[in-house]
Amino acid sequence: MRALNVKDNQNRKVIGGLIVLCAKGVAEGSYFCDQMRLFYDGLILFLRVAVRVGAWFSPKLAAFVKGRISAFEMLRANVGAKPGPYIWVHCASLGEFEQGRPVIEEIRKSFPGYRVLLSFFSPSGYEVRKNYDAADVVSYLPWDTSKNARQWLSVVNPSLVIFVKYEYWHHYIAAIREREIPLLSISAIFRPNQIYFKWYGGFYRRILKKVNHFFVQNDDSERLLTSIGVNQHTLGGDTRFDRVMxxxxxxxxxxxxxxxxxxxxxxxxxxxxxxxxxxxxxxxxxxxxxxxxxxxxxxxxxxxxxxxxxxxxxxxxxxxxxxxxxxxxxxxxxxxxxxxxxxxxxxxxxxxxxxxxxxxxxxxxxxxxxxxxxxxxxxxxxxxxxxxxxxxxxxxxxxxxxxxxxxxxxxxxxxxxxxxxxxxxxxxxxxxxxxxxxxxxxxxxx
Missing domain, CATH: 3.40.50.2000 (Glycogen Phosphorylase B;)
Structure with missing residues (x-):
């Protein structure tokens, strides 16, 4: 009986391993990823509705909604008034801006022939830094839809895109990749509990694989990216240290x-x-x-x-x-x-x-x-x-x-x-x- 139990345990491990491998294969498959994209689009739609409802009760959400109503109109006007090749830097909020700031300011010095577009997802970033003088244009980033992504890139036509730390938006990244625009993720940090590293995270892994290069904060992030076949990374450190100095x-x-x-x-x-x-x-x-x-x-x-x-x-x-x-x-x-x-x-x-x-x-x-x-x-x-x-x-x-x-x-x-x-x-x-x-x-x- 003891030997039989050992063998049963070995069999369970083998079967369990095969199940995980099959699950990963399904997760990486095109059909599964297509279904996840539909779910992703549905989630974005749900969030848009929820934020509009919440705007009735929250000044912060009200600013979030109001800022996006005329985002494209303002973008066209501002980019039209300041034509030229653009470098687009996106930050989720004020904290990410502080990480991106030293890079933006060095870009202005090193590449004077380029203009800088700075975008925010959160009103706490945009409202505080909408008059930031190192950027030629500061804007809210519209919701991540296929239409918005194509429209945004048509207006800006950036030569380089830099996302700071987080924010891996499917449609924007897909459109950037389709146009063959270089995309960098800087001060990036990853943790094992994130969806990219779960067996069901194939859709999100595909998003990461479209990024040209990651500058990550630590060794663990490098190891995690390598473990899912994302090899375009460099241990760059955290730009916040440059910022605080x-x-x-x-x-x-x-x-x-x-x-x-x-x-x-x-x-x-x-x-x-x-x-x-x-x-x-x-x-x-x-x-x-x-x-x-x-x-x-x-x-x-x-x-x-x-x-x-x-x-x-x-x-x-x-x-x-x-x-x-x-x-x-x-x-x-x-x-x-x-x-x-x-x-x-x-x-x-x-x-x-x-x-x-x-x-x-x-x-x-x-x-x-x-x-x-x-x-x-x-x-x-x-x-x-x-x-x-x-x-x-x-x-x-x-x-x-x-x-x-x-x-x-x-x-x-x-x-x-x-x-x-x-x-x-x-x-x-x-x-x-x-x-x-x-x-x-x-x-x-x-």
Whole structure:
């Protein structure tokens, strides 16, 4: 019986392997992929309807819908007013824009004969960067349909397309490939749980295979792409490191923040949400340190709720005066675009999003040599967070008590010196991704 069980187990493994192989074959087959394309088109249609309904209740979705109503009309007018060969750079949202930004700005320097079209899928990117001066045209990207993709490329006729990090739209990529336009994916990162690496992901693997070249962030992404037969990739790194070092070199003095911080221990809390604020509140009310607090989304309701929870003196940036700002304990930043320069005024930083769906950019603080804390629930998929934790330059905290303990540990001079140096070195050692991408672009455009 024992031998029979072993044989049965072997048979089950063989049969199981054959089933998986057959399933993969079906998934890669043209009929299955055609059915998946129909499902994909149906999903896009469903999302379009859902977003229109949601626009009645959400200002963000309303902006999403409104921005696309006249997208092609504005695109034709803007491209017509600025004719010439275009390089099209697409970013999903503001975070991806920050990764694409150093590449865009180097493109302007290296290829002055080309214009730049910058597109966004999300209103949080478009609304903030619609007047970005390094791009000749900034636009929403219309929904991914065959008709929209053909129309978009007919208007723009780009010489090169660059997608930043994510966003692999089937119809746009298929149309780009059909026109034989080079397509690059930069700062790309892949994980085993993504659909491309599942047995049923054949339709999506075909999308990836139409990309001319991937510049990926890490070794794991290279291995994953190779495992599905996508071999056109280079370990390029993450352009965010180039971007944050660019921020350091271009950081502007903010007189109000400098005066607020002068002679004080300051914690800069950036891109925070209500649950981040809850973790910070006890330390704020102790009054032993000062805090610069920048919400992720500025709303009167959130600002008022934070103000009402405080027992110490506080003021909003828009209402503060340089002459008396030093008398306050908390400075609320009620504007957009200043945060990356504010981290320089902190001895410590707290970056929001770690208690929610995803951690925000911790490199903007680390590049100044500022140790970083964040919530412990949604950070593990971010390579830089794990790396900096390993270096004892970043700290995932569960609540206000752990935050207090972390600050006490950092208050030891040797501990702080190590954390600060490790944070700065980590960022500096990983720069150079932009140079690799531009070198490749140079071969395509000259």
């Amino acid at each position: 660019q921020i350091v070199s271009q950081a502007r003095e903010i007189n109000l923040a400098a005066e607020f911080s002068r002679g004080s221990v300051v914690l800069v809390a950036g891109s925070i949400w209500p649950d981040d604020f809850d973790a910070l509140l006890p330390a704020m009310n102790e009054g032993q340190a000062k805090f610069i607090v920048a919400p992720h989304e500025i709303s009167e309701r959130f600002l008022t709720s934070m103000e009402n929870a405080l027992k110490v003196k506080h003021v909003r940036f828009s209402r503060a005066q340089v002459t008396d700002v030093s008398s306050y304990n908390v400075l609320f930043v009620d504007n957009v675009g200043m945060l990356s320069s504010l981290y320089r005024y902190g001895r410590y930083a707290f970056v929001g999003g770690g208690f929610r769906e995803g951690l925000h950019n911790i490199l903007e603080a680390a590049c100044y040599g500022v140790p970083v804390c964040f919530g412990n629930k949604a950070y593990d998929v971010y390579q830089e967070a794990n790396d900096l934790i390993a270096e004892k330059a970043a700290f995932a905290i569960a609540d206000s008590q752990e935050l207090r303990g972390t600050i006490q540990w950092l208050d030891q001079p040797d501990n702080y010196a190590h954390a600060s140096s490790a944070a700065r070195k980590y960022v500096v050692s990983r720069t150079g991704a932009t140079e690799k991408i531009l070198s490749y672009c140079n071969r395509l455009l000259k």
